[in-house]
Amino acid sequence: MTTTAPSPETGLDAPFALARFRDGAAVRLGLVAGGRIRPLDGADLGAPDLNAFLADPDWDRLGRLAATGTGTGADAATGTESPWRPLSEVTLTAPVQPRQIVQAGANYRTHVIDLVVAHRPVEDTRPEAEIREDAGRMMDERAATGEPYFFIGLPGAIAGDDVPLVLPSYSEQHDWELELAVVIGKEGFRITRDEAMDHVAGYTICNDITTRDRVFRADSKGIGADWYRSKNAPGFLPTGPFLVPAGFVEPHGLTITLDLNGERMQDAVTSDLLFDVPALISAASLNMPLLPGDLLLTGSPAGNGAHWGRLLRDGDVMQGSVQGLGTQVVRCVAENRPNTQGGDS
Template sequence: MTSSSTGLTAPFALARFTADGLAGSAGLPAETGGRPSLGLVVGSRIRPLTERELGAPDLNSFLAQGPEAWTRLASLADEQQGDGAGWLDLDDVTLTAPVEPRQVLQTGANYRTHVIDLVVAGRQKTDPRPVEELREWAAEMMDTRAREGIPYFFIGLPACVVGDDVELVLPAYSDQHDWELELTVVIGKPAFQIDREHAMEHVAGFTIANDITTRDLVFRQDMKEIGTDWYRAKNAPGFLPVGPFLVPASAVADPGALHLRLDLNGDTMQDATTSDLLFDIPALIAGASQNMPLLPGDLLLTGSPAGNGAKWGRLLRDGDVMVASIEGLGTQTVRCVSEQNR
């Protein structure tokens, strides 16, 4: 089933939601204390899950169980979606971030075309070679990196993870806040020092992330030798909208061939496929697991394709609306408001 309003095409998914005015009905707790409920999504409807149905005390414990846990939910979706009992329309609830990660790992410079564009743009002013020659040189460099190099990781703060129900507040300390649509891996079984051949066994599912970046804070100006400052550039409140769905890995036939698209106020800015990844998902998981164990529910962002605001010379402003979609995973809508107008 497909929900036209959410873009979800998977047979089922997980989501976290609130339903003001519906507490005590449709299986929702009478008193939730403002906490989101975990729900099973089929098409355009959602059904709250009990701990017994989930087979675990919380989401991350569920994800740690591996594929058999998702099989139980698939059976529940098949058995109960027809009778309508306990199901709510997605339009009647508010979806929030479908994950509760303990760790967030981000991947930089991982889309071949994007990195080639950046390399060429950075050398054009001082390099006498024609642009096409520069592009060939940069492409050869990227192909060598993919064969012989390793992924580039840095870490984000789980506190920045929100759903698209939260407005993106653009901090007043800069006017250079940018978007970065990314396919995001959600870890299932713990992964530590694994090889790429076994990496996908540790994937619980996939979701959408928009990794907001403040461009003028990426590189330190006070001591350029220090390099990048990802803490200040990426970790403001709400700078990592995620969701709205957590889609099981079994429902994504080929995560290496998914279409990604981000529209800003109706204009397409990013339009790519994950086939352009320099390091594929098994390589990313294997590489990231060498330093620290990846835990159930952790997020691994796979990088952002070409088409960020820095390319277009157009950064985020008050009132902007970003609509991001990844094939099969749904649609995320984020509204921006300047800190001054909040």
Template sequence: MTTAPYALARYRDGDAVRVGLVAGDRVRPLDADELGGGLNDFLSDPDWDRIAALVDAPAAWHPLSDVTVTAPVEPRQVLQTGANYREHVIQLVAAGLTQNTDRTPEEARAFAADMMDERARSGEPYFFIGLPACVVGDDVPLVLPGYSDVHDWELELAVVIGKEAFRVSREEALDHVAGYTIVNDITTRDLVFRKDMKEIGTDWYRAKNAPGFLPTGPLLVPARFVDPADTDVRLELNGQVMQDANTSDLLFDVPALVSAASQTHPLLPGDLLLTGSPAGNGQHWKRFLRDGDVMTATIGALGTQVVRCVGEAS
């Protein structure tokens, strides 16, 4: 499931959910003594060497295919980053400029590129908040609410916070990252902007927080096995590639994001910080999610997430 030597997962065991150690195509349960408490207790001071030693220790291993893996994290906070892939934002800005000015497409793109480079030099990341209750595993079908026909995908590399981060510098930021996982940040496009009072601007609560709108996992991969500055991000819809990018295109990298987010409020062990989504979402393709769609997402060594869409029953 992963190209990393090992990772953590959470899987269903009857009515309970257990934390497991994944190595190759097998999984074994981790008890509280091995973790040093619950999952977030471990992430507050992760001893990955101790976990690595368990890979070869005698234990009750199971085939990974025999268990139902669910979301690998239990965040208390979810922070999301907007407009953070340079090429994606250039496309959006340039499209708007060519519609509203006399610039040629080439002139509009050059102007937008200069804007983004200046933003990376002197600007700040754009954050908003998601509901932790929306975090689910890909074992849960994505129910598409019947109040809209424009539900969209946004595949993102997600940072899993380790020890608490509060007002940390960029140089210190990666010391507070325990690992990474996959998140598909589902968005209902026609709810993003308020129609009754445009001056209010964006309505991220209604647009992004329906049940199950943050499919997460399947794995939590230790930070030591992921290069957040050079990791491929790829999403297929029914076998067709829709998003295909690399995190090298991030305007604000992971240290910048963790540092900036921590200036306002402490980031807690197990929290998720989404890093933004590249070009190629449904709004670009003029193709939104439908009943029966299957999204297959891969990000570097983080495994494969498969999300099945179902229409909401009337």
């Protein structure tokens, strides 16, 4: 498969992609092409549901469907209503339904070096350039001889950008971490690096929201990071809006950006990953089989709120993009925000 020029309507570099959209009270799978979307059923997919399709995806089948035309309204000759609708007329939600979410941490070289500098001991009086050089050598050694660091996310934290991100009232230290996410296709266990890309169905965008003051516990300091309570509140993993087939994406060298209220906060390239996609897949599959539709998050680059000293607030708007995969827009609201209109709630 080949790429095309980015679509101004979607930001996609692909001739088609998958999405899930709201249809009344239901959520339906759809095929996106040329700023339009049409529903997909089992006959279109050749599979009973999305994860079953991803287990053995027939992208050529969907490519032919995308090429049949993306006009909307009734056909003048036949009077048949077109299944295609303008993308702007539907509400998209998260494009995937994973059973497992594996997340890589500390996986961008520059980000980790920044952390080493920011958290250097007060007695370390070396110039910053020297500290960065030393940290860079450590990162290169880790990439050459070490292993990726993983933790587990909960599928219940996934949300589309069709719903606001509710900032829990128990903290004021909620942070962003935009990431390239791998969508697993064929099931695999103890996958070799050479086999890894055969298990990729596609890619999407995730924003791994983190409550900073819940990462380490005061009552059990020796245990380490508590990722369960710091990352798994409802809606803390905004995902999508599209699932782009793997054949349209070269994951090494994608630009990844996040703007907060129009100001650029994260701006990096996936070539800065310490462990690339094949290495992550191989390492993640050593413990547990990866299943069709599972998400593997590749880590977040530098530029999160802790770096800037600016955490998420009520009313913030995040716009996160990964090159060729589209853009997600996440609006933040405070939990139990008081009624500002006056009168009864």
